[in-house]
Structure formats: C-alpha cells, structure tokens
Amino acid sequence: MRRWLPWTALVAVVAVAIGVAITRSEPSSDPEARARRLERELTCPVCTGESIAESNAPEARAIRADIRDRIAAGQSDAQIRQAYVDAYGERLVLKPGSDGIGLVAWGLPVVALVGGAAVIAVALRRWSAQPRLAASADDEDVVRHARVRGRA
C-alpha cells in the first residue's frame, strides 16, 4: 500500500490540476474571443494561404471588422460563417464540414489510429499469452514425482 502512495498522490494532483484547467479553458463566449475564433476559421479570400486572423489585406481587415459588427448585431457563429460561405463560397471555411466528404477528412486518421492501436493491442496480447517455454513430458514427470514425494 505504501508503495502506491506517491503514485496515488500524483494522480490526485494531476487530476485536480487538469480539472481546473478544463473548466478554465472552456471556449469563451465573450465577443472578442468569439471574433478571434471565427477569424482563425476563415481564410482570406484574396490571399494565398492566410487566415483572416493573419492577413493584412484590405479584405481581411474589412472582414475582421464585419465579424465584430455581426457579433454585436447578435448573429451566431454558424450564421456568420454561413454569410461568408454565401458570399465567397465554401472555400472560405478552413475546415471540412462534418458531413459527406468532410467525414472522410475527420474520420480517416482517427479510424486508422484507433484501428492500428487495436491491431497492436490484439497482437501484443496474443504474443504474451503464448508460453515462452513449453513444458516437455520429462518436465511434467519431474513435477509429478515431486508432488507425490511431497504428499507422502
């Protein structure tokens, strides 16, 4: 029991700290935080490969301002995203949707990792279940004799 004490204490410390961190890290619904999140999810329509958060192009700056106006007007995150998709097309959103072909993007690596881990786990179990030494008939005799002698 005493051997496990340092580890139990450790797990307790970690659990508490993680718990606090989780509660503290919930996505804030403060307007500025929402705006920043949305900025990172949309790509700049006239630049190559910069998000709205990163780009200094006039369109990007205008979109940053527009996002804040829309949040102030009470629009939800989904509505704001949809407004930009309506104007510029699907390509403005920097992550695949959770439907149709988007599922392939999100699901494929997860399936591969989980599947791979499962295969490894099964293989490991199979291998460690195999006895490393196989008892021969002579070994069994020795054991049987010893048992008999012990009982007598």
Next chain:
Amino acid sequence: MSRRVRVGALAVAAVIVVLGVVLALNVENAPTDEGGWVGRPAPSFAVETLDGERITAADLRGRVVLINFWNTWCIPCIEEAPALKKLHAAYGDDPGFVMLGIVRDEPGGESLVRRYVADEGVGWTIAMDDDLKASLAWGVTGQPETYVIAPDGTVASELRGAATFEHLEQMLAAAEGVA
C-alpha cells in the same frame, strides 16, 4: 506470397492508384469556377453615392440593375470603360434600368474618383466602397466584377473580368427573361 500479404498489398496499391488519379485530375483541370450568384437572391448591401445619397439593395427592387465593381487603375476596368459608357448611352434613359458603379480598392480616394468621373464623362451612379462592405456582401475578390439583378431581386448573370458591349447586352437580356 501468402493470401494476407497479397490482399494487403493490393489494398495499398489501390490507395496509391486512387491518389495518383486524384492528383492527375487536378493537374489537368483548372480550379472550379465559383458557383456564384446566378439564380440566387441578390445579397443585401448599402452604399453611399458620390452625391451623398444612400442606396440599399431594397431600393433597387423592381428594376433591372447592373452593378459594376471597378476602380480607376486596374487594366481590365480601363478596357471595359467604353463598353459601359456605350451601354449607359443606349439604356440609361430607361426608367426600368439602373446602372451602379461601385469603386473598390482605390488608393487615390474619393477625390481622384470624382476627377475621373468628371474627366471621363461617367454618367451613371457611382458609389465608393472604402470600407469594403459591399464587396464583402457580394464576395468580390478583384475587379472588374459585374452583376445584373432581375426586377424580382434574383441575380440573372455575372461576369468577372472585362466586359464587351455585346456581352453586357446579353447579361441584360438574361434579366429581362426573368419576371
């Protein structure tokens, strides 16, 4: 070769071939043209004209509207300017038709645009889009971009790039066809 190996190898080979096909197709094709606005209701927007008047999308309902995003320095804009002038000369008097030019990405500012309008004899309504709100509403990524809205508020035709007079007429015709 055991069966398991053969199946595994064929599966991996299939993935490689599919990936190769996908990449090859992409090398061939130009990126898909944006679906655009045709057939959809025009987005709501608001601009202030050089005369200080405020125009919104709602104000334009009931008429055929041609919106042209442009500025004074982009080469295709300069190229299509005569076509637009000719169109305005031909149809500008029609009360059922409105032409609206929206200036975007103009470092010279409003004063330069006013000089240009006066010098070049631009007769139709011009508005500045300094805060890019109208561009954002329409998803404009460059200039010139031209949209024609039918009287019922749906977008009848669109064009990215310099227009000819004939093309502009065709775009207007598409709007007439819609009630």
Next chain:
Amino acid sequence: MRAAIGYLAIAIGAAASVLGIATLGAGLHLGRANLLRAGRRYVAVAFAAAAGAFAVMEWALFARDFSIEFVADNVARATPGLYTFTAAWSALEGSILLWALALTGFVTFTTWRFRARATDPLVVWATIVALGVTLFFFGLMLGPANPFREVAEVPLDGRGPNPLLQNHPLVAFHPPMLYLGYVGFTIPFAFAVGALVTGRFGEGWLADVRRTTLVAWGFLTAGIILGAWWSYEVLGWGGYWGWDPVENASLLPWLTGTAFIHSVMVQERRGMLRVWNISLVLATFCLTILGTFLTRSGVVESVHAFSESEIGHWLLAFLVVVALGGVALVAWRADRLRAPARIDSPVSREAAFLLNNLLFAGFALVVLTGTVFPLLAEAFQDRRLSVGEPYFERMAVPIGIALLFFMAVGPVLPWRATSGEVIRRRLLVPAWAGALTLALVVALGAKGIAQVVAFALGAFAFAAIGRSLGLGVRARRRAHEESWPVATARAARGNPRLYGGLVVHVGVVVVAIALAASSGYVTKREVTLGLDESARVRSYTLTYLGTEVDRSAQKTTVKVLVRVERGGDDLGVYAPAISTFPNSRAGIGTPSVRTGLREDLYLTLVSSPNEDGRVTLGVQVNPLVLWLWTGGGIMALGTVVALLPARRRSAVAPELAVAPAPAGELVEVGP
C-alpha cells in the same frame, strides 16, 4: 553559347547515368567484377556533369546572360550579388538542377564510402537504383524543365527574382538545406530496394545507411526550422507555420523519417519490425517526391508554389511507379521479412517503438489527408474546399502530446520485458516533476488544456532525460574519478548514439514547450497612431516617430519608426516596413521583431501613413519564440553528436553497454 554548354553538361549527366546503370547491370548479370568497378566511375562523371551545369548557370546569372530564359526571368541588372547566386534555385528549373547536384553528390560520396564493397550485389543494386533516380532528374532537365532554354528575343533587362526571394539572406540556406534533406533520403531508399532485391534484408543494410539517414534527417530538420524562422522573421504574418501545402509536404517525409530512425533500433536489437522499417524508408522517399510534385505542378495554391509546367505529369508518373514498385517488392519478400521474434511484453521498449511508429504514421496520415482533401473534393465532387489550421490543430495536437509522452517514457523502458516495479522506480521522480509543473502552471493561471499538458509532459521528459544523462555520467565518474564536464564528454564519446539522441530529445522538448506557449498565449492588436502618439500593448509603450523612405535600384522601402519602451526603459527604435519592387505591384511587408528570452515584440506595418498622417501598426507579443530556434539548434547539435564515431571502449570501464544484458539482469540504460 553558355546555354549549349550547360545543356551539354546535363546531357552528359543523363548519359553517364544510363551507362552506369547498364554497366553495373551487365556486371551483376555476367558476374564480371571489372564491369562493376567500371560502372562506379560513371557516378563520378554524373556528379561532374551536374556540378558543371550548375557552374554554367551561376556564370550565366552573374554575366546577366538574358539569352537564357531562366536568367531573364530570375535576375535583373540591379539584383545584388547574393540574390544573383541564390537565383539559381529560386525558380523551377534551377531547383531541379540543384536537386540533381545534391543527388549526384550524395551518390558519389556513397559510392566512395563503399568502394571496398564494389562487387557486393547489395551495394551494386543500391547504386543502380540511385542512378535511376538521377537519370530521372537529368531527364526532366533535358525535357520539360530545361534550365538552359533560350528566349526568342533577348530582353534588355531581366525580371529579377520574386520579391519574396530577394528580401532576406535566408534564401541562401533554407532551400539548399531542405534539398539536402530530401535528396539524402534517396540513399537509404536505394539500399532498401537493394536489400529487398538481393534478399539481404537483415541488419546489414541498416548499418550501411545509418549515418546517411541521420545526415539527411538533420538537414531536413534544419531546413524546416529555417523555413519556420523565415516565415516568422521575413514574411510578417506573425506566425511560423501556416499548414501551407508545401510546408506540409516537407513535414511528411520528416515524420516518417523520424519514425524510421527510431524504429531501426528495434531491428538492430531484435531483428523485428523489418516490414515497418522498409515501408517507412520507402514511404519517406515517396513523400519527398510527392512534396516536389506538389510544389511544382500547380495542383495546390501556395506561397511556395513554383510556376506551373508540364513537369507535374512526369513527377506524378515517377511517384506512382516508385510507390507501386515498392509495394510489389515488399509484398514479394513479405513472408521472409517477418521476423521469428515476438514482442514479449506490452511494457517494453519494442512495444513503445511500435506504438511510436503508429503515432508518427497517424500524424503523417493527418497531414496527408488535410493537404490532399481539397484535391479529392475537387476531383470527385467539383467543389472548392479549404483545409487549414483548425483541422490540423484539432487532429495533430493530441498526437503530438502522445508522442511527447512516449518520448519521455520510451528511453526508460528496458528491452524485452520489465516489471511494473522497475518502471515505477525509474519514473517516479520525473513523473512528479511533470505533476508539479502542471500544478504550478495551472496555479499561475494558464489556460488551454493542450498547452498545460504540453508543459507538464515537457518537464516530465526533461526530468527523465536528465536522469538518464545523470546516471550515465555518474557511472563514468565513479569508474574514472573524472570531473563532471570531462565525464560527460567522455561518456558521450563512448556512446555517441545514445547521448546524441538524448540531446536531440532535449531539443524536441524545448521546441514543444515553445510551440505550446507561442501558439496559445499570443497577444495581437492593431493600433493606429498619429505622429508622436503612443499606444500601450501589454507592458510595452509604442510611440510613432516618423516615416522614412529608402530608394534603391532593387526596391523602394517605406519604413515607419517606432520607439518601444517598457517599464520606463527605452528598448530602442524599431522599423516595420513595406517594400515595393519595380516589376511587381504587390508590397512585401517586413516585420520588425524585438527578440527576448521570454517573449518577442512583433511589429508590422499594416498601412502606410494615410492622408492624415496616421499609421496603422500590427502589434503582437509572442511568448518563448526564441526557444523554438534554440531548440532547433539543440537538435542540430544532438545530430552532430550522434554522428560522431564511437571511441573504442576500454576493457576496464563499465561503459553503458551496447551488447544485450547478461541473462536475468536488466541493464539500466540501453543504447
């Protein structure tokens, strides 16, 4: 005339490759040793040809020979010397030339290194494969990617390099190092194919390519870190990694290459994971070609993309042929590749490396899926979709955290099997280091689960590594009664692989902590200032002092001077800028960065003074970014240490043993 000489050199290179393959092939088939020895000479000829072509190109660039299209497109009369030199690889055709030069260099060196084994079929096959790749790249230059193509009308002045490529001296380092990394992996690939073909896929070929693989990996790592640094210091968007398709293309072979470097240890020790190792090295090479393809085929939109050309088809065809060929070879030999040995216990170093492989492969799959997904959508559904940071962060961060965990735990696990008791004893102190760090960081108010966990695991890993290092050095001190520094140096020389690896891991931990801090806790603001006005961001006060305009033949630069103060101390005047080049309308922003131990102050010029003389500045405070580059440097140092030859062990000293432990005894630390 220069064009003719250059093209001739390329033709000679191609011919030498063909002749080399033919001679070596004939030598193998007929069993004639003299043919085999002769065949090797063609490798040197190919290298000379590539070097000659490269020299001619530089000659043409400096001579402003605008009759050659590449020169006309990539240098102007006003281009400074450094950027004239780097123009050789600043566009597509030249980059292929640099690739061919690096490749022939590597192959020549390898041929020289194995000169004593010139008749060994494994070496011969590897040389044939390497020459095949060389032939492909020379062939590209003879046809679609001819660097010496001439123009119909010779222009008066050239266009000059892309503005982004003449803005910073890093252009002299980042691409060549990346290419050395990419190209270096051709050698292990060639040996792997040789091993499969000759049936000698034991540990021999691994030992043959160990150093080359490490060198290639080192260059690739350095190239990637330099690219991140360039992105940060030069491009001015405030970050160092944008999950741009071309950035991802450099990360993919790095991931599989790193997995390979680790996984080979299992094959060396126990003869296991052979299929994994061969597959990883084949995949790494294929991914380097995929990266080359993505950059040069116009398939993806990227800041890095070269101009489009037909080269895409050829690269793709080569890639598919190599990939399918590799699969076929592995399938052919698969049954013999499987080792008889089994992993004995889930709590062993073999099992940890196996999981490591899975995690790296999963990471690579995430990056590959995200990069290729828009192409899939385009091809099958005619839709234009984007994949960027939100996707990659969500998917890759958990994998990165898991890898950090295994990096801490793995080196502590013994081979074969162990008891829970041993693990608990070894990990207790490091685990507490991690737990206390976690508690401290959370108590200080940090937010973000990923960041907080990364810090904790970083401390855990540090402590575990420190423990390994400390035990090893302490054992040496006891045996030899040396001082700490001497003992450390001698211990490292005694087992450079282990110590080099531990130093690299230290670098990785530093990078991981810096990544967590600099991605999670950035402060970003835009401030608009009139002359002599100030603004406050975090603890900094910024005052707009004025604007300067520099005009040179190369470019025009608008610089905005900003005084930075903190807590009453004047930290100096910083000058973010925007430059315009004569042949391009776009302005290139240059950030001004104050690098500090704890954080960077990052200033960009968002818009030059407007009519009212007001200026808009982008202000960012980025924590711990300096440690990203420092960690990269530590990784490079560790790689160098790992490459050192091991000093022969003296009989007396109980050095950390490379040989397996005596039966029944679990050795504290392995190789």
